[in-house]
Amino acid sequence: MEKIIVRGGKRLNGTVQVEGAKNAVLPVIAASLLASEGKSIIRDVPTLSDVYTISEVLRHLNASVTFQDNEITVDASRELFIEAPFEYVRKMRASVLVMGPLLARVGKARVALPGGCAIGSRPIDLHLKGFEAMGAKVKVGNGFIEAESEGRLKGSKIYLDFPSVGATQNIMMAATLAEGMTIIENCAKEPEIVDLANFLNKMGAIVKGAGTGTIRIEGVESLFATEHTIIPDRIEAGTFMIAAAITGGDVLVKGAVPEHLTSLVAKLEEMGVLIIEEPQGLRVIGPEKLKAVDIKTMPHPGFPTDMQSQMMALLLCAEGTGVITETVFENRFMHVEEFRRMNADIKIEGRSVIINGPSELQGAEVSATDLRAAAALIIAGLKADGYTRVTELKHLDRGYLNFHLKLAGLGADIERVNDEVEIVDNVNEYVSDVNV
Numbered sequence: 001m002e003k004i005i006v007r008g009g010k011r012l013n014g015t016v017q018v019e020g021a022k023n024a025v026l027p028v029i030a031a032s033l034l035a036s037e038g039k040s041i042i043r044d045v046p047t048l049s050d051v052y053t054i055s056e057v058l059r060h061l062n063a064s065v066t067f068q069d070n071e072i073t074v075d076a077s078r079e080l081f082i083e084a085p086f087e088y089v090r091k092m093r094a095s096v097l098v099m100g101p102l103l104a105r106v107g108k109a110r111v112a113l114p115g116g117c118a119i120g121s122r123p124i125d126l127h128l129k130g131f132e133a134m135g136a137k138v139k140v141g142n143g144f145i146e147a148e149s150e151g152r153l154k155g156s157k158i159y160l161d162f163p164s165v166g167a168t169q170n171i172m173m174a175a176t177l178a179e180g181m182t183i184i185e186n187c188a189k190e191p192e193i194v195d196l197a198n199f200l201n202k203m204g205a206i207v208k209g210a211g212t213g214t215i216r217i218e219g220v221e222s223l224f225a226t227e228h229t230i231i232p233d234r235i236e237a238g239t240f241m242i243a244a245a246i247t248g249g250d251v252l253v254k255g256a257v258p259e260h261l262t263s264l265v266a267k268l269e270e271m272g273v274l275i276i277e278e279p280q281g282l283r284v285i286g287p288e289k290l291k292a293v294d295i296k297t298m299p300h301p302g303f304p305t306d307m308q309s310q311m312m313a314l315l316l317c318a319e320g321t322g323v324i325t326e327t328v329f330e331n332r333f334m335h336v337e338e339f340r341r342m343n344a345d346i347k348i349e350g351r352s353v354i355i356n357g358p359s360e361l362q363g364a365e366v367s368a369t370d371l372r373a374a375a376a377l378i379i380a381g382l383k384a385d386g387y388t389r390v391t392e393l394k395h396l397d398r399g400y401l402n403f404h405l406k407l408a409g410l411g412a413d414i415e416r417v418n419d420e421v422e423i424v425d426n427v428n429e430y431v432s433d434v435n436v
């Protein structure tokens with residue numbers, strides 16, 4: 001079994017470069033299906049397992065996809081197939097993002113129902129309501145969602161009950177080729193929405209208002225391939241900022257965009273972390289003592305749910321009581337039990353977690369319950385006494401490229417091994433550690 005082993009106690013120091021954003025590149029790759037001519041070239045693509053999965057989905061839909069040196073080329077000019085099977089959707093929920101482009105271009109899409117996951121039930125009713133408002137007939141049965149439109153979709157006014165990122169993206173993509181104007185109200189405002197809108201506009205779409213609560217899309221007859229560079233990953237940047245802070249380190253996070261990180265920067269500053277804007281990114285200097293704060297996750301520009309578990313790791317090491325309230329996903333606290341294994345003083349009360357810090361964190365065997373929990377456990381391990389072993393790295397690999405190598409580059413005592421290698425290579429260390 002693969003695991004990351006980290007020994008706590010090292011201060012991080014140096015420079016780390018963030019990759020292109022996973023949550024921006026997935027919808028952009030899906031959107032490249034909308035181009036009926038040419039080859040789209042997408043740059044700064046992180047080589048993550050999710051990117052391979054979405055590329056496989058596109059190939060399955062008859063697009064040709066090549067991936068080399070952080071650059072993806074998509075040729076979707078052939079006739080497209082319409083089905084995204086369960087094997088892909090199961091691996092990665094963002095596979096449902098091909099639905100909007102398929103419906104717009106082919107008038108039909110068949111996508112396996114995603115089902116629940118470790119962070120919540122995650123329905124896609126808002127995506128489907130949007131498609132229906134544009135005239136599509138939607139049927140759910142036998143584990144699939146089928147959507148079909150007679151002729152072109154019709155522009156419509158759509159109000160989202162919640163500013164869902166995925167629903168905003170899917171509806172936005174569907175609307176680019178619809179007849180007339182679509183207005184999405186109470187839409188998501190995340191930077192990844194703006195990146196997708198920029199890509200669509202370069203393809204010949206007319207999308208206005210991305211980044212605000214109302215997006216207007218004027219449908220056009222067809223779209224063409226284009227070139228695009230993905231925005232830096234604000235969640236990866238934020239993760240390294242917290243890693244620097246927890247160790248009392250001094251790290252320049254290259255590629256961190258301050259405007260994408262305002263809520264995190266505000267909370268870190270409240271905790272006593274020094275953050276300096278530099279031309280290349282954000283420099284983060286951790287204090288001797290961190291102060292506890294309260295956090296409530298919210299849609300952008302609120303505090304991102306994707307930073308919640310990493311922030312929890314930091315609060316474990318802060319003085320005082322901090323409360324984290326999760327309002328975006330109903331079940332994103334699976335990592336709490338794992339933190340307890342590391343001696344955290346932490347309890348769940350409804351949708352909140354109460355953290356009495358600072359905990360004397362101890363190294364332990366822990367299991368990553370989702371992508372961000374994986375990073376959070378490793379971050380806690382940077383501060384814990386002794387060795388922390390984190391398993392279920394498939395979650396980490398969905399969203400972080402070379403995470404342990406980047407941390408090692410900053411001075412962390414960390415390695416990635418599989419069981420056999422660990423026993424053969426580190427037999428003395430391993431045995432002595434087990435006996436502690």
Ligand SMILES: CC(=O)N[C@H]1[C@@H](OP(=O)(O)OP(=O)(O)OC[C@H]2O[C@@H](n3ccc(=O)[nH]c3=O)[C@H](O)[C@@H]2O)O[C@H](CO)[C@@H](O)[C@@H]1O
Pocket residue numbers: 022023024026093094120121122123124125126127128162163164165166167188192305306328329330
């Ligand atoms: C690939 C990607 O970009 N993933 C991000 C995206 O996920 P994703 O797009 O799935 O997240 P959403 O914004 O859609 O979901 C937010 C909330 O809305 C609910 N909901 C959503 C759609 C719907 O039709 N009905 C409904 O009830 C969800 O169950 C959840 O409770 O935004 C989330 C919220 O910032 C992030 O945590 C994910 O990292």
Ligand SMILES: C=C(OP(=O)(O)O)C(=O)O
Pocket residue numbers: 023093094306371372399
């Ligand atoms: C929850 C996340 O991703 P996804 O929506 O792909 O599961 C995430 O990036 O933290």
